[in-house]
Amino acid sequence: MKFKLDENIGYRGQNLLRQAGYDVATIVEQNLISAPDTKVISVCQQEQRCLVTLDLDFSNPLQFKPSLYSGIAVLRLPKQPSHSDLLEAIQTLVNALKTMDITGKLWIIQKGTVRIYQEEPAPQEPLP
Numbered sequence: 001m002k003f004k005l006d007e008n009i010g011y012r013g014q015n016l017l018r019q020a021g022y023d024v025a026t027i028v029e030q031n032l033i034s035a036p037d038t039k040v041i042s043v044c045q046q047e048q049r050c051l052v053t054l055d056l057d058f059s060n061p062l063q064f065k066p067s068l069y070s071g072i073a074v075l076r077l078p079k080q081p082s083h084s085d086l087l088e089a090i091q092t093l094v095n096a097l098k099t100m101d102i103t104g105k106l107w108i109i110q111k112g113t114v115r116i117y118q119e120e121p122a123p124q125e126p127l128p
Contacts, residue, residue, distance in 0.1 A: 009026070037064075072094055
């Protein structure tokens with residue numbers, strides 16, 4: 001699995017994912033700092049990378065339809081987060097990935113908890 005870390009995820013978070021065996025690229029490495037959300041998600045889509053971010057805008061499945069992407073992981077931290085809060089959220093992501101696939105889904109991750117948004121298939125019309 002390949003990940004793209006938004007500019008708000010630090011080096012230690014990057015290391016946690018790399019140590020777990022994942023291919024990790026960052027917004028910072030690709031000079032996309034302060035790029036519009038649409039540009040960030042477009043690059044993730046082109047590179048087939050799951051986006052990991054603190055940006056709550058990405059938690060809106062109507063704006064960023066999860067099924068179009070390799071996954072979106074939004075880390076929800078306390079109002080005044082510590083560095084350990086961020087690392088615990090990333091560790092929760094790593095642990096969840098051991099048993100679940102994020103592809104095409106939106107995960108909202110808090111310390112020890114993953115809420116999964118997966119689009120429901122469109123209702124089928126009965127045949128005449």
